[in-house]
Amino acid sequence: MWERDAPEEMGDLTRCAHGGEDLLPSATDPLTPPIWQTAAYAYPDLDTLDAIYEGRERGFIYxxxxxxxxxxxxxxxxxxxxxxxxxxxxxxxxxxxxxxxxxxxxxxxxxxxxxxxxxxxxxxxxxxxxxxxxxxxxxxxxxxxxxxxxxxxxxxxxxxxxxxxxxxxxxxxxxxxxxxxxxxxxxxxxxxxxxxxxxxxxxxxxxxxxxxxxxxxxxxxxxxxxxxxxxxxxxxxxxxxxxxxxxxxxxxxxxxxxxxxxxRTLALRMGQSSRSALALASRLVEHPAVERVSYPGLPGHPQHDLARGLLANGFGSMLAFEVEGGRAAVARLVRALRLIRFAETLGGVTTTIVHPASTSHRSVEQAARAAHGIGEGLLRLSVGIETTEDLVEDLERGLASLA
Ligand SMILES: Cc1ncc(COP(=O)(O)O)c(C=O)c1O
CATH class of the missing domain: 3.40.640.10 (Type I PLP-dependent aspartate aminotransferase-like (Major domain))
Structure with missing residues (x-):
């Protein structure tokens, strides 16, 4: 780390600009990495600058x-x-x-x-x-x-x-x-x-x-x-x-x-969410209001055998399902959910649901969407790390609103 003799006499503006710089280094290391919140690095001299630019010494620049x-x-x-x-x-x-x-x-x-x-x-x-x-x-x-x-x-x-x-x-x-x-x-x-x-x-x-x-x-x-x-x-x-x-x-x-x-917690999160995804997909397949479920972990998925060969530790946390009744049914379902959030992203600790026809595929013509199985009743679920049964219950609450 950087250490040098600062001038003893400094004006207030200089003190504001440089105060605290000399607190480092320390005899101990932080247990977790610091955030190097800097836009640039300072070189001790021109030779070091040359060495870094030429790859002879390791250093950061900008x-x-x-x-x-x-x-x-x-x-x-x-x-x-x-x-x-x-x-x-x-x-x-x-x-x-x-x-x-x-x-x-x-x-x-x-x-x-x-x-x-x-x-x-x-x-x-x-x-x-x-x-x-x-x-x-x-x-x-x-x-x-x-x-x-x-x-x-x-x-x-x-x-x-x-x-x-x-x-x-x-x-x-x-x-x-x-x-x-x-x-x-x-x-x-x-x-x-x-x-x-x-x-x-x-x-x-x-x-x-x-x-x-x-x-x-x-x-x-x-x-x-x-x-x-x-x-x-x-x-x-x-x-x-x-x-x-x-x-x-x-x-x-x-x-x-x-x-x-x-x-750091990827494996723990994915383990939990992929187990829940399989449980949710298995329930959805049996639900009378659901026309179709796409989850590679289901034996009925067209590429289930391929997925078994290529994927490890389960089949992921993403699944899609189609409800009868198109857009109007989707509107009722998402309004009835209490835990699962209707949000345009995926992959987080909380479960999110999205309506691709209104978001990612909004600008795609309906015929082209339909050709790829993206109907008005399709929903995509990104399963989070909540207790599996709570998610099942929430989704069943949403589906019950379609009855
Ligand atoms: C499969 C996939 N690739 C790439 C991206 C783009 O990522 P970002 O939004 O971080 O730019 C997304 C975003 O949703 C995605 O789903």
Whole structure:
């Protein structure tokens, strides 16, 4: 830490600006990491500045380039995913945009799942397409369709991009088979693993080249942080980092600190919430007011066997269900809930419910929504860590309002 002789005589304004600086260092370490709430670092001399810039000495420079709180979170995430490196960013979208802008150039072709998170789709369609990137969407649960798209004559594919578990209908992408296909055709596989989290699935271990997360969700886990991450091989992650630095995509230290604090309990939270999700899905399937339930842990899910092979420790905390009676029924149900909050996010300690037709898919035409199973009666549930029976009771209260 920084220590130097301050002048003995200082004016009041100088005292205000420098008071307390000399309290550090100490013979003891803090038990939990401090928040390095600084926008810049001070160098002792020019030689040290050169050594840091040239990578001969480890040191921090400037907040936008990342601070110790980011590095701690990055190490924890890389370790959990079994990857060489990670980059912690200001949001899930800044992770995705930094990565895609870093890897793609005009004329490059991307093959993406037609079920990617809407924000990613908007980025591909509205921004990357403007810079000459060619984007093609496929049903990535259909491996033959993916292969047909990857091998189409013309520009070879640069990237294959999928969400491990899809929003909002919770389908499962076969990451090992997609990795094999992507690599056979010279493309990298990027997987958004926000819904799975490293607790349930590790796409890099399954063959993916890069993983992205919205750490806003389960990783931070308390509905109070905005953050994202890119995880993978050092060379690719460092390209994303340089892009994020240029685009101003790295967030403040407090959010990184909170995300790491949330990560400490990821396994405990996911264990509880995925057990509750399975219990809720099993009850919903039997409820007369429910037309359809999508949860990979149910034997009736079209990819239950695939999910059993790819996911560990259960099947995640996200489920979707459709009620009879469309929008009017949804309005009654959400009004009757007392515990489950009607909110446009997911992945926190408290259970939240969302109506995709009014939120993420609001701007999508009704026919296109219907083609992907997103009707007016569809609700998506993100299960939190409450007592399972309390959640069952609340959902049954909501469903009873439809009778
Ligand atoms: C699967 C998925 N990926 C990425 C994002 C974007 O994350 P953020 O809101 O942190 O930018 C979201 C946000 O909901 C998401 O659900």
């Amino acid at each position: 907040g936008r380039y990342g601070l110790p709180n980011h590095v701690q979170l990055e190490r924890a995430l890389a370790d959990l995913e079994g990857a060489e490196a990670a980059l912690a960013t200001a949001s899930g979208m800044s992770a995705i945009s930094s990565l895609l802008f870093a890897l793609l150039a005009p004329g490059d072709r991307v093959v993406a799942s037609e079920l990617v998170y809407r924000g990613t789709r908007n980025l591909l369609d509205l921004d990357l397409a403007r810079f000459g990137v060619i984007v093609e969407y496929v049903d990535a649960t259909d491996l033959a369709a993916v292969e047909a798209s990857l091998q189409r004559p013309g520009q070879p594919p640069r990237l294959l991009y999928v969400d491990f578990l899809t929003n909002p209908t919770i389908l499962v992408h076969d990451v090992p088979s997609l990795a094999e296909l992507a690599h056979r055709h010279g493309a990298l596989l990027v997987v958004d693993s926000t819904f799975a989290t490293p607790y349930h699935g590790r796409p890099i271990q399954l063959g993916a080249d890069l993983v992205v997360h919205s750490t806003t969700k389960f990783i931070a886990g308390h509905h109070d942080v905005s953050g994202g991450a890119v995880v993978g091989r050092s060379e690719l992650v460092e390209r994303a980092r340089r892009q994020a630095i240029r685009m101003g995509g790295i967030g403040g230290p407090f959010d990184a600190w909170l995300a790491l604090r949330g990560l």
